[in-house]
Amino acid sequence: MAAKRRIRVTINGQIYEHEVEPRLLLIDYLRDVAGLLGTHYGCDTTSCGACTIIVDGRSAKSCTRFAVQADGQEILTVEGLACDGRLHPIQEAFRDHHGLQCGFCTPGFLMTALAFLSETPDPSKDQIREVLAGNLCRCTGYQGIVDAVEDAATRLKTGTRKRGNAGSAAGAKPLMR
Amino acid sequence: MYPRAFEYFAVGTVREASELLAHYADEARVLAGGQSLIPLMKLRLANPSHIIDIGNILGLDYVEEVDGALHVGALATHAAVLEFADVREGWPLMADAVSVIGDHQVRNWGTVGGALAEADPAGDWGAVILALKARIRCASSRGERWLAAADFFADAYTTQLATDELITEIVFRAPKRSSAGAYLKLERRAGDFAVVSVGVQLSLTEAGLCEEASIALAAAGLTPIYAEEAASFLAGKELRSDVIDEAARRVAAATQPLSDIRGSEDYKRAAAQALFKQAVEVAVRRSRGVTVEAAHGR
Numbered sequence A: 001m002a003a004k005r006r007i008r009v010t011i012n013g014q015i016y017e018h019e020v021e022p023r024l025l026l027i028d029y030l031r032d033v034a035g036l037l038g039t040h041y042g043c044d045t046t047s048c049g050a051c052t053i054i055v056d057g058r059s060a061k062s063c064t065r066f067a068v069q070a071d072g073q074e075i076l077t078v079e080g081l082a083c084d085g086r087l088h089p090i091q092e093a094f095r096d097h098h099g100l101q102c103g104f105c106t107p108g109f110l111m112t113a114l115a116f117l118s119e120t121p122d123p124s125k126d127q128i129r130e131v132l133a134g135n136l137c138r139c140t141g142y143q144g145i146v147d148a149v150e151d152a153a154t155r156l157k158t159g160t161r162k163r164g165n166a167g168s169a170a171g172a173k174p175l176m177r
Numbered sequence B: 001m002y003p004r005a006f007e008y009f010a011v012g013t014v015r016e017a018s019e020l021l022a023h024y025a026d027e028a029r030v031l032a033g034g035q036s037l038i039p040l041m042k043l044r045l046a047n048p049s050h051i052i053d054i055g056n057i058l059g060l061d062y063v064e065e066v067d068g069a070l071h072v073g074a075l076a077t078h079a080a081v082l083e084f085a086d087v088r089e090g091w092p093l094m095a096d097a098v099s100v101i102g103d104h105q106v107r108n109w110g111t112v113g114g115a116l117a118e119a120d121p122a123g124d125w126g127a128v129i130l131a132l133k134a135r136i137r138c139a140s141s142r143g144e145r146w147l148a149a150a151d152f153f154a155d156a157y158t159t160q161l162a163t164d165e166l167i168t169e170i171v172f173r174a175p176k177r178s179s180a181g182a183y184l185k186l187e188r189r190a191g192d193f194a195v196v197s198v199g200v201q202l203s204l205t206e207a208g209l210c211e212e213a214s215i216a217l218a219a220a221g222l223t224p225i226y227a228e229e230a231a232s233f234l235a236g237k238e239l240r241s242d243v244i245d246e247a248a249r250r251v252a253a254a255t256q257p258l259s260d261i262r263g264s265e266d267y268k269r270a271a272a273q274a275l276f277k278q279a280v281e282v283a284v285r286r287s288r289g290v291t292v293e294a295a296h297g298r
Helices: A026-033 A091-097 A106-119 A125-134 A145-156 B016-027 B037-042 B078-083 B085-090 B090-097 B104-109 B112-118 B123-132 B228-234 B239-252 B265-287
Strands: A005-011 A013-020 A052-053 A058-061 A074-076 B007-010 B028-030 B050-053 B064-067 B068-075 B134-139 B143-148 B153-155 B166-172 B178-185 B197-204 B209-219
Touching: A013 A026, A052 A106, A052 A145, A058 A106, A058 B104, A091 A106, A091 B068, A106 A125, A106 A145, A106 B104, A125 A145, A125 B104, B016 B028, B016 B050, B016 B134, B016 B166, B037 B112, B050 B153, B064 B078, B064 B085, B068 B085, B068 B112, B068 B239, B078 B090, B078 B104, B078 B112, B085 B090, B090 B123, B090 B178, B090 B197, B112 B123, B112 B166, B123 B178, B123 B197, B123 B209, B178 B265, B197 B265, B209 B239, B228 B239, B239 B265
Parallel strands: A005 A074, B007 B050, B028 B050
Antiparallel strands: A005 A013, A052 A058, A052 A074, B064 B068, B068 B166, B134 B143, B134 B166, B178 B197, B197 B209
């Protein structure tokens, strides 16, 4: 086995430090080492987007990164969205617009959409559809998801609710407005 | 799916990377954004025993305009290229192509240098550098050299880079006045590799004559293809429909497609002709200052 490397990663505002094998994929680091099971394994081939997380403010497929690459980076996973039992505005929007059915793909959709909305606070429906092209949902037919993201944009702009630690874990760009 | 075990080096300079490459030779692969290499490793199509991670080398991720030319650092992401406003203005062919690479997440992390070094026959960047006649700057501990895009690809997944060489920069010359381009990709579904795609760059005289044309294709052979016969045929001609038809036949003749899961040889050849004609139309309208969205085929 190859020599292990020590990595230090900030996940949802909390610092994690571990020795990892270089070939350990980031998704497995999150799930098996850090114990955060909200990030889901779908296709394992960079296609479905279920494993999407936010790394230094940018959405990333965690099945297509090594954990060693995350050394020194800030990660936000779906567990970092809700705070004190209250859903994040983007989660509320998904609930209210039936943006999910079985829920398996939802963490990935939330993270892709959240990183996107931080850069594009006023997206068109076409832009939303385009940005979600790397996330697959087999239940909803996408209409509810697109509506949810559109509504989330409004909620994030006008939202005054107390929020979770998403802001601090977002890296260079603020994820909340 | 898991890659074979490997030793991992995170380097801070190009020189360090080159020295490690010289030492481990074919056993080593360079990791940048990982969006090409990691999938290949997970499928065990690539099995390097040593990974040299250049992702943390500082100052290699720029996209900037210098005296009208576009300079792209090897570690610039596809997303960074798209975000650079002047790209849509001056190099619309590039903007068309980059906007359909992978998906949003892949474009966030995949790098220009990494995509070129992978040399996937269906990769979009290969056709872009050929159509825009870019130059590629390569570095090793022995020094630097420049490769012309036309000399860059050797075979499928193979470039002319030496064992210890890395791409450091790609330079696109300033667009000529009243020139414009377009890149159209046919894909089976959003985010897939191309069935076939065509990039066309034209410069037109005020009288509407085609002064110069360059035409490149992706997924039309083992390497990206420059359609020389078609490009030289267009030079000096008025772009009437019979002229474009003849050029399209020459484009088809330049292709060497392989039948595969994405389509038969004949289908890809026919698609290349159709995409070429559409790309010419878009490029001509753009050269007149009209804003045209590229309608990629899906």
